[in-house]
Amino acid sequence: MSAPGVLSGAIQPYAWGSREVLSRIMGVPPTGEPQAELWLGAHPQAPSVLLRSGIDRPLNQVIADDPIGELGADVVQTFGGELPFLLKILAVDQPLSLQTHPTRSQAQAGFDSENEQGIALDSERRLYRDRNHKPELICALEPFTALCGLRPPDSAAALFESLEVAALDPAISLLRAGEIAPALRWLLDHTPESGSIIAQQVVSACSKPGPYSEERRWAVYIGEQHPGDIGVAIALMLNLVSLKPGQALFLGAGNLHVYLHGAAVEIMANSDNVLRGGLTVKHVDAPALLDVVDCRPHEVPVQTPTGPCFTFQAPVPDFRLTRLELAGSRRFAPGGPEIVLCASGRVRVAGHEITGGQAVWAPAEAGEFEMSGTGLVFRAATGA
Incomplete structure (x- = not known):
């Protein structure tokens, strides 16, 4: 039977990242280099490492060996045996690129087209690195500023x-x-x-x-x-949005955006498809961006938690994010796989003690588990 285990994330050293925030959250000395994102999930580009029964293994390999036990039959049937979401902590010190993300059908067509053109998956000219869409929800850990959605x-x-x-x-x-x-x-x-x-x-x-x-x-x-x-x-054509800690935004496919500054937890579909239109040293393809950007004016509804345990609205089956201010002990019976992230404090999840930046993988087969301690916790699950 699959059991919960401690999950170690992969840090992405993108140039726009903070040199202090992730180190502060994780309680470790700064490296002096930018640390932009902490990835927690099974994306093949940077899978997390699961420590279970004293053995370290990449989470994507663990899932591939037992998709039913790790994900549950419903998730396997719906998402083809892959964890459908990717959880991150973002530490933004400089503006990200002007970007948007495709729908699933756009991603499938773009991925197949670039394969036919012989563009390598690791090429800097590659726009579609997988066949998935990439809706995302971001919840501020610290004051967070973004430009998103056309005015x-x-x-x-x-x-x-x-x-x-x-x-x-x-x-x-x-x-x-x-x-x-x-x-x-x-x-x-x-x-x-x-x-x-x-x-x-x-x-x-x-x-x-x-x-x-x-x-x-x-x-x-x-x-x-x-x-x-x-x-x-x-x-300047985009809406300026400032999030207070705890507030969140959902960004659907085609939403043009720029993250400007701050720290946040982000959950998204398990994809790395990004179409860029500027503000970056990476490959920019304006025609490709124009093909997928949603040019309808966007309202930007900010979601504010109404209690210590709050699940944000995300109208997609790929993911669900719950923010929990934990003080004491609670039991949970998830309906599928979960990644439980401690953003601050010290908590015990399914028998595993974790602190800031650490997480526990709770497979579908594990069933009910207990969470105790004091801290800010995020539960990432499927939204199906």
């Missing part, structure tokens, strides 16, 4: 007009006509040289006092990190 066209036009940058006039005209997609395409179609000129003018205008003061401040910050990148203008 209504009149709102974006008014912001651009307030900058008094004549070079943006064609985009403003399109936005005033309600044409969000053409305005976005017009910005992305610029050459690096002409885009750099517009970007510099936008950042210069944002450095001056005026309306939309917070958006201006963040645009200057983005411009300092990515000088001459037209993405700084596109970022």
